[in-house]
Amino acid sequence: MAWGRARQYIIDLGPEGGEVIATGTPERMAMKNIEVRQATQNDALFLQQLMNDSQIMAILNELPTSVDVWADAILEWDSDPDEEDYIIFDKGMPVGWLGINGLLSESKQVWVKVIALLPTHQGRGIGHHVMSEIIENLALRGFRSVALYTDRSNERAQRCYNRCGFKISEKTAQKMPNGTTVERYKMERAIGIATDR
Numbered sequence: 001m002a003w004g005r006a007r008q009y010i011i012d013l014g015p016e017g018g019e020v021i022a023t024g025t026p027e028r029m030a031m032k033n034i035e036v037r038q039a040t041q042n043d044a045l046f047l048q049q050l051m052n053d054s055q056i057m058a059i060l061n062e063l064p065t066s067v068d069v070w071a072d073a074i075l076e077w078d079s080d081p082d083e084e085d086y087i088i089f090d091k092g093m094p095v096g097w098l099g100i101n102g103l104l105s106e107s108k109q110v111w112v113k114v115i116a117l118l119p120t121h122q123g124r125g126i127g128h129h130v131m132s133e134i135i136e137n138l139a140l141r142g143f144r145s146v147a148l149y150t151d152r153s154n155e156r157a158q159r160c161y162n163r164c165g166f167k168i169s170e171k172t173a174q175k176m177p178n179g180t181t182v183e184r185y186k187m188e189r190a191i192g193i194a195t196d197r
Contacts (some may be wrong), residue, residue, distance in 0.1 A: 008158045031129040036098065039077065039085040044070040046087065048093040059154060060177035088117065088130055096123040098130055100138075110138055110186075112148040115157075122156065131164045139191040149174070149190040158185070165189040 039047070047070040051062060077085045082104045088096035096117035102110045112134075117127055135146055148166070150157050170186035 002132075031126070031172055033091045034126055034129055035089040035092075036086045036130060036133070037089070039074055039087050039097070041071060041074055043087050043094065044068075044074060047073075047097060049050055050094075050097060050116060050118060053119065056116055057178075059151070059157075060114075060116065061151075061178045061180050063177050069117050088126065090121060090126065096130070098124065098134065101132065108142065108144040110143050110146050112146060127157075127160045131160065135164060135189070135191060145188055145190050147186060149184050149186055152183040152185055158187075161187050 029040065044067050048065055048067045050056060051060075051070075052064050056062070074085070077083050077099075080101075083096065083101040084103065085099040087094050088098060096115065098115045099113040100110050101113050112131070115127055115131065129194070138146060146166075147169075148161065149172075150161065152171070166187040166189045168185045169188045172184050172186060173181055174184050175181050
């Protein structure tokens, strides 16, 4: 991971092997191929492909976009100290995007503006892993809580957020970029409360 602090533990291979030192908890080791790094201009094409995937556009109620839109967005993110955007990799291949904002908030509440994974990488625990890592990183940086919005119909995402310790704090409706009004949940969690890893 590009952000968290590494933990070490020793795996005992028994009398014939020595000891192997690995980084992370056993659960994290299962995600050893998952990496996260800050988004750069080189990621504009991937973000355009990700966010133009028909399944993702339907779930997020988005409209089609061009590569230029994403190149401009990355330039804005780079100059905005209130926001961080990351690309999620599996075995070196980009598979998702995580964006957070509210980093300058006096309340110390950060918002997950988006987490999106290619459909081929959903349901594997990657979202839970990345969310758990960012929550740990934000706690180390002194933030007190994390919040997000999700569609009430997106039960898969809600299960992931619940596993990460988020609770529904508000029900609302929001007009989305594609013009649809969607029933949504605001979900929040305090940082420092243990997650189900």
